[in-house]
Amino acid sequence: MSISQIINATELLTIYKTENILLVDASNGPNTRLNYDSKHLEGAIFADANTQLATIETDVAIGGRHPLPSIEDFSKTLGYLGITPQTWVVVYDDKNGANAAARFWWMLRAIGHEKAQVLNGGIQGAEKIGFPINSKPVPLAKKENYPCTTWQWPIASIDEVEKVAELPSHTVIDVREAFRYNGESEPIDLIAGHIPGAINFPFTENLDENGLFLHPEDLKEKYSPILSKSSSENTIVHCGSGITACHTLLAIHHAGFDIPKLYVGSWSEWSRNDKPIANNK
Numbered sequence: 474m475s476i477s478q479i480i481n482a483t484e485l486l487t488i489y490k491t492e493n494i495l496l497v498d499a500s501n502g503p504n505t506r507l508n509y510d511s512k513h514l515e516g517a518i519f520a521d522a523n524t525q526l527a528t529i530e531t532d533v534a535i536g537g538r539h540p541l542p543s544i545e546d547f548s549k550t551l552g553y554l555g556i557t558p559q560t561w562v563v564v565y566d567d568k569n570g571a572n573a574a575a576r577f578w579w580m581l582r583a584i585g586h587e588k589a590q591v592l593n594g595g596i597q598g599a600e601k602i603g604f605p606i607n608s609k610p611v612p613l614a615k616k617e618n619y620p621c622t623t624w625q626w627p628i629a630s631i632d633e634v635e636k637v638a639e640l641p642s643h644t645v646i647d648v649r650e651a652f653r654y655n656g657e658s659e660p661i662d663l664i665a666g667h668i669p670g671a672i673n674f675p676f677t678e679n680l681d682e683n684g685l686f687l688h689p690e691d692l693k694e695k696y697s698p699i700l701s702k703s704s705s706e707n708t709i710v711h712c713g714s715g716i717t718a719c720h721t722l723l724a725i726h727h728a729g730f731d732i733p734k735l736y737v738g739s740w741s742e743w744s745r746n747d748k749p750i751a752n753n754k
Contacts, residue, residue, distance in 0.1 A: 478578070478727045479686050480563055480590040482599040489516070493561055497554070498596070499526065500566040501573035501716065508567065514596060515605035518554060518613060520564070522573040522716065525550045526580060537742035538661075538714035539576075541628075544621055547580065551619035558586065558620065565592035565599070569684035571676060575719040579735065583626035584619070591723060594685050629709045629734040631742055637707070639670035644703040646710045646733075648676040648721045649740065653713070656752025661713055664744040666752040668711075674699060676717050679724035692728035700730055708733035714741045 489496065498509050501522035509519045523529055527539040528546060542550070556562060562581060566574040574591045581589040592599065600606060637643040647654050647667050654673040659665035667673065678695060681687055687695070700708060710725075712718040715737035726732055744750065 476561075476588060476590060478590060478723055479593050481593045482602045482604055485563060485592060485599070486602060486604050489563070493559070495554075495556065495560050495562050497562060497564040497577065498566070499564050499573040499577040500568070500596075501576075502567075505567070511608050512596075512606055513608070513611075514565065514599055515607055515609075516611055517565070518611050520550075520554060520577060522576065525554075526573060526576055527715075533741055534745035535742070537738035537740075539716050539737070539741075541580070541624070541715070541737055544584070544623060547584070548618045548621050551621075552616045553613065555614035555616050556581075556586075556619060557616050559588075561588040561590075562586070563590045563592055565595045567596050569595045569597055569680065571595070571680065571684070571717070571720050573716055575723045576716045579626070579719040579722055583624045584621040585625055594683070598685065626732050627706065627734040629736040631736070631738050631746065631748075633734075634668065634709060634711070634736050634743070635748060637709070638668050642703060643707045643709070644699060645671040645736075646699065646708065646721065647671045647673050647740070648710060648712045648718055649673070650675055650677070653740075654753070656750075656754050662741050662744050664750060666744070666750040667740070668743055669749050669751040671711075671751075672699070674721070676712070676720045676724075679721060686724060686727065689728050692724050693730075696725055696728055696730060700725070700733075705731035705733050709736050710734070711736035711739040711743075713739055715739045 496517035528542040656666035
């Protein structure tokens with residue numbers, strides 16, 4: 474069964490009770506668990522971006538703020554959440570689908586799980602069309618550990634980024650807001666600026682004025698000039714901590730392009746390792 478990478482709330486509303494769909498709230502940020510407990514889509518379970526979609530180290534210089542968990546740990550997490558290779562997963566967040574929902578989607582697809590979609594517009598988009606929302610606890614239907622052995626989608630290390638970022642044959646895309654890329658200020662990490670050679674294409678370019686993903690053809694038009702300069706294996710996407718970059722990888726895939734590499738450590742790792750730093754101030 475072939476499905477789109479992104480599902481609209483109106484479509485989900487018509488099928489979520491009749492199909493074997495597991496809704497997952499993967500919101501990330503302050504009080505997200507409390508927010509989920511007080512309000513979530515009917516039947517949705519919660520996935521914690523910090524403890525289940527990442528293995529956060531004490532030293533952020535090693536892997537950044539949201540390193541990927543080991544395959545073994547992710548396998549256990551999926552089983553704990555009740556996800557098997559047959560489960561149709563629709564994941565959403567509270568930032569119009571522009572944050573950790575895309576990270577969970579990338580992780581699922583990167584282990585070969587095909588039936589994974591991001592809810593367009595997130596919980597806000599669902600609310601607008603009257604999708605049932607409540608605070609009822611949703612029990613987990615725990616399963617065996619998910620059978621997976623490796624990340625099948627490409628990942629770039631900090632060493633690879635350093636080697637290729639300024640080569641004309643490669644493209645490194647920084648999806649953070651322009652003011653962070655330009656080095657004007659840095660609200661999260663320790664140092665402002667960007668990786669020398671990286672170009673800036675903020676993830677917000679993937680969305681329309683209503684916070685919804687642009688049509689695939691519009692995304693294709695936006696990304697064609699960038700992706701025509703280097704092959705997908707020579708293109709690396711990063712953000713601050715490896716989460717929002719997945720939003721752009723989702724948009725690129727939704728537009729019909731092959732998946733570029735994800736630099737998981739992103740700026741949070743790069744800026745803590747005495748690497749060269751550029752800015753446009």
